[in-house]
Amino acid sequence: MSIGNSPEDDRPSIEDDRPSIGRVLQEARIAAGLTLDKVSASTRVRVPIVESIEQDDFSRCGGDVYARGHIRTIARAVSLDPDPLVAQYDADHGGRPAPTPAAPLFEAERIRPERGRPNWTAAMVAAIVAVIGFVGFTLFNGGDEGSKDNRVAEGPAPDRKPSPTTTTRPAEPKPDPSDSAIAAVPKDKVTVKLSVLDDKSWISAKSHNGKLLFDGTLLKGESKTFQDDERVDLILGNAGAIELYVNGKKVEDVFETGQVERLSYTKGDPEVG
Structure with missing residues (x-):
């Protein structure tokens, strides 16, 4: 019986030899000749967060969802395939988390007052009826004016004072896009x-x-x-x-x-x- 670790315990782990996510992103950034400021400007991820990710500190990302999103964005900025890095992050953090319903988060952060739903069908019907009534009224008045003009032309022209103003009919309402x-x-x-x-x-x-x-x-x-x-x-x-x-x-x-x-x-x- 041997005392101490077995030969299997002394074998190096494959996972230990794999470089960390932060180290891969940092080396790719340096190889591309980019500074932290340039990466932050192109990805809109703040410099302290980019620097923390390169040090494998994801606590400033605000959660796994944002950490995965930042890894994808930064990887593309330094010309890397983001999928292997995201898969490595999931493996290092217990797998991809179960989806969290977004409704409670939204209600907590953006509470909006309930508003009554407008009755769009009734509004559209009312608008159509108003347009039809306006067109009918215009045609009816136009016919009367035409007949009056014809009767005046047949007899002596009465003295008429010029109309002080010309009434401009309002344009028909256009539907809201x-x-x-x-x-x-x-x-x-x-x-x-x-x-x-x-x-x-x-x-x-x-x-x-x-x-x-x-x-x-x-x-x-x-x-x-x-x-x-x-x-x-x-x-x-x-x-x-x-x-x-x-x-x-x-x-x-x-x-x-x-x-x-x-x-x-x-x-x-x-x-x-």
Whole structure:
């Protein structure tokens, strides 16, 4: 019987020889001739966070979701494939975490008052009736004026004072573009459309049951549309660069550049979500 470690215990572990995520990102950055400031400017990740990640300290990222997003963004900035690094992060931190419903997070951070849903159908019917009534009234008055002019032409022209002013009929109301957009989307589903107007943004979208619909970065000019039967949960990494339509209606919230937003929308207007 031997005393001490067995030969199997002395064999080096393969995992121990693998370089850490921070070391790989740091060496790639140095090889590309980039400074921390340049990486921060291109990724919009603050310098202290980039520096902490290169030291394998992910505590400043704010959670696994943001850590994975920062690793992807920085890896692309230094010309690395992000998938192996994200897989290594998941392996080092107990695997990919179970999806967390975004609705409670959104309700905690962005509580909005309940608003009554406008009856768009009734409003459109009322507008159509008003337009038809206006057109009928215009045609009726026009016919009367024409017949009066004909009778005057047949007899002696009476003395008339010139009309002091000319009445200008108001232009027919034009429908709001958002009305047609709302009518085009399915009423029994939640429809969310994202368009990146400036720079780029990291997007995460999930359905009401936690299914991941999209997780990645959209560049300037790109857009994505998501639908679900009940709810769509969003995390926007750079919300200020995004134009957002929910159920055919533009969300008027003003997001700041670099701001992270957690949003959740259901059927109806954006305010209902």
